[in-house]
Amino acid sequence: MFKSLTDLVFRKNNSKVPAKNRLQMVLVQDRSGLTSTEMELFKKDLMDVIGKYFTIENTSLDVEWKRTDSETALVINTPIVGKLRVLQKEAASV
C-alpha cells in the first residue's frame, strides 16, 4: 500500500512509466494478433454483450492478454456501476 503510494507520488515523471504503458499496449496487439482497429471493434462488441446484463461504465474496458507459466489468458476488467441489470429484471418480474 505504502509502496504503491510512493510509486505514484515519486515516479510520475520518470520514463519507465511510459515505457511500461507503451509495452503493455503493444503486447496486447502482438499476443492477440489483432490490429488496433480490430481491438477497438472487439472491445465494443464485448461492451455490448456485457452491457446487456450489467451496467458498466461506457468508457472503461480493460482488455489484457496475460501470460502465466503454461498459457495465455484473456483478462477483461471493468467496473460494474450500480445494480446488476439481471437482478433488477428478476426483481421486477416477481
Next chain:
Amino acid sequence: MTGKAIVITSGKGGVGKTTTTANLGAALALKGKRVIVIDADIGLRNLDVIMGLENRIVFNVVDVVKGVCKPQQGYIKSKRSNNLFLLPASQTDDKDAVTPAEMAELINKLKAEFHFVLIDSPAGIEQGFRNACAGADMAIVVTTPEVSAIRDADRVVGLLSSQGIEPQLIINRVDRDMVKRGDMLSPQDVIDIIGIEQVGLVLRDNDIVVSANTGEPVVYNPKSKAGKSFIEIAERLMGSDLPIENPDISSSLWAKFSRKLRAA
C-alpha cells in the same frame, strides 16, 4: 550421461546472446561441469571470437551434421578449461544448410557426452532460430530492459511456449542507478510484463567490452560485476536456489531515506 540442452535466444539482435552463451559455458565449466557451446548462427559466426578461439577452427557445425568430420573433430577445447568446448558455426553456408531434425539429432548425441549443451541462437524468428531450438530442453531468453528488446523477447517466449520449450529470462545490462531513478524498467517490471520467471539479471559492466576485445569471458575476471552475475546464473542452472538481487529496492536505510528526501 544425459545432459541438458539449453538454447540461448532473444528475438532482437545485440542484446547479449553470444556473451551470455560464452560466459554461462565458462562458468558451468568452472563449476566442474562438462560443457559444449554451439554457435547456431550459421553464416554470421561470432561465438568463436568472443571465446578467443577464432584461430583454432578447422571444422564446424555444418561439417559435423553432414558427416564431413567426426563430431569429436569438430569441437575445439577452450584455452582456459579442459571441460569447455566450442562447436563453431560455418561462415560460408546459409541458414538452411542444416534442418531442425539434423540439429535435434546432433544435440541428442552431444547430451550423452556433456552435462550442458548451450546453443547460441541467431537473432530473429526464422529458420536459424528454429534450428537452434530443435533439440533444446529449455530456453534462456535474453533481454535488456528496453521497450524494443522486451517486445521481441515476448514474441519469442510465445513461440517457445507453443513448442513446449520452457523459457526462462535473463535481464541483461541492468543499470542500478537508472532503475533507482525510475528511468529504466526494473527486472521486476520486465518479469511482470513478459510473465515468465527470471533465472537472473546481469548488471551493465564495461568489462564486457574489454572481454570481447581480448576474447576472455568475464567470468574469469573476479572483479567483474557481470562475471559475478553469470556465475550466479550458472549455479541456478545447476539447481541452486540462490536468491536474485533486486536493484529496485535499496538495501540501506540511508538510501531509502535519501530517496524520500529527494522526492519531497
